[in-house]
Amino acid sequence: MRQASITIHKAALQHNLQRVKQLAPKAKTICMVKANAYGLGVENAIHALDQADAFGVACLQEALEIRATGNHKPITLIEGVFSETELLTAIKEKCECIIHHRQQLDWLLHHKTAYQNAGLKVWIKLNSGMNRLGFKVPEIINVIHQLKDENFHCVLAMHFANADVPEHPMNQQQIDQLLHVKAVCEPIEVSCCNSAAIYNYPELHFDYVRPGIMLYGASPFDDRSAKDLGLQTTMTFTAGVMAINRIKAGEKVGYGSRFIAEKDISIAVVSIGYGDGYPRAYQVPVFVAINGQRFAHAGRVSMDMMTIDITGYEDQIHPGTSVELWGEHISVDEVAAANGTIGYELLCRLTERPKRIIQD
Numbered sequence: 001m002r003q004a005s006i007t008i009h010k011a012a013l014q015h016n017l018q019r020v021k022q023l024a025p026k027a028k029t030i031c032m033v034k035a036n037a038y039g040l041g042v043e044n045a046i047h048a049l050d051q052a053d054a055f056g057v058a059c060l061q062e063a064l065e066i067r068a069t070g071n072h073k074p075i076t077l078i079e080g081v082f083s084e085t086e087l088l089t090a091i092k093e094k095c096e097c098i099i100h101h102r103q104q105l106d107w108l109l110h111h112k113t114a115y116q117n118a119g120l121k122v123w124i125k126l127n128s129g130m131n132r133l134g135f136k137v138p139e140i141i142n143v144i145h146q147l148k149d150e151n152f153h154c155v156l157a158m159h160f161a162n163a164d165v166p167e168h169p170m171n172q173q174q175i176d177q178l179l180h181v182k183a184v185c186e187p188i189e190v191s192c193c194n195s196a197a198i199y200n201y202p203e204l205h206f207d208y209v210r211p212g213i214m215l216y217g218a219s220p221f222d223d224r225s226a227k228d229l230g231l232q233t234t235m236t237f238t239a240g241v242m243a244i245n246r247i248k249a250g251e252k253v254g255y256g257s258r259f260i261a262e263k264d265i266s267i268a269v270v271s272i273g274y275g276d277g278y279p280r281a282y283q284v285p286v287f288v289a290i291n292g293q294r295f296a297h298a299g300r301v302s303m304d305m306m307t308i309d310i311t312g313y314e315d316q317i318h319p320g321t322s323v324e325l326w327g328e329h330i331s332v333d334e335v336a337a338a339n340g341t342i343g344y345e346l347l348c349r350l351t352e353r354p355k356r357i358i359q360d
């Protein structure tokens with residue numbers, strides 16, 4: 001059978017959640033499990049994250065996947081609902097909604113009694129400069145006052161555009177606006193910290209923190225590794241050697257014939273490719289690990305296969321040998337950097353093809 005699998009380390013996920021709680025002991029933790037829990041599989045993640053106070057997802061469909069597992073923890077829809085019908089389902093399934101534009105506000109007011117009877121809080125999104133979703137100051141103050149007058153339990157929500165770059169001037173501008181709205185609308189609960197902000201802004205943890213990437217053991221920072229942040233690897237992505245070929249100096253490997261052997265070498269063909277979500281577009285050498293030893297790619301990654309140079313290790317590597325694409329020895333952040341992207345994207349891009357295996 002084709003070897004390509006993703007082992008999910010449940011204990012590591014739990015460790016990373018404890019790390020959040022250690023960093024933000026007073027805040028409730030909304031574990032972000034959108035995009036199939038950053039590729040880990042939402043069911044795997046929510047099962048491991050049983051100490052979460054709540055879950056955060058992008059849309060109702062993702063919330064329904066959680067409810068389908070029988071999980072009844074609070075859920076926040078961080079983009080709110082996309083229609084009035086969705087709002088009715090959100091109420092029935094006890095999902096708290098973000099309000100980021102007037103139409104959502106109208107729907108909410110229209111179904112005020114049902115929403116409130118379900119015991120749901122309403123999250124109001126501040127657009128403090130990210131300019132994706134939310135009400136700007138001063139409109140948000142009117143919206144919050146209106147909702148408070150209607151007896152809604154309100155949470156003021158904001159998202160940083162540059163939480164990973166503490167010296168970025170935008171951060172203070174966003175914080176100033178948040179603190180202004182908070183002061184004018186007191187008493188009000190507040191939430192603004194993603195993973196990077198949990199590390200960089202301990203004074204802004206407030207009532208709820210919203211970690212995503214740090215739970216999954218990758219770093220939100222370019223210049224600090226997950227290990228340095230006290231996080232554990234939650235995923236080991238592996239495949240198997242399918243064939244080993246001897247290549248003569250001057251021979252080429254793979255699509256585009258971009259790799260040309262400078263001397264006689266041995267190539268291992270590994271059963272993984274972009275059809276599994278492994279990235280193709282690397283700019284600098286990318287490595288995999290076999291028994292903890294690093295080996296470089298040789299030639300382009302194709303849909304189902306990749307090729308690596310194993311010269312000198314022919315006696316240790318055979319068809320069936322396991323190859324780590326990322327995990328304990330090669331971080332997803334390293335592979336992402338070599339591909340000009342971030343760990344988030346590689347995790348979310350994993351396809352259904354590699355089987356997920358849960359390890360306690």
Ligand SMILES: Cc1ncc(COP(=O)(O)O)c(C=O)c1O
Nearest residue numbers: 032078159194195210211212213
């Ligand atoms: C509104 C919101 N909060 C929190 C998060 C989690 O961010 P991170 O994965 O950087 O911790 C996200 C992720 O994109 C988000 O959109």
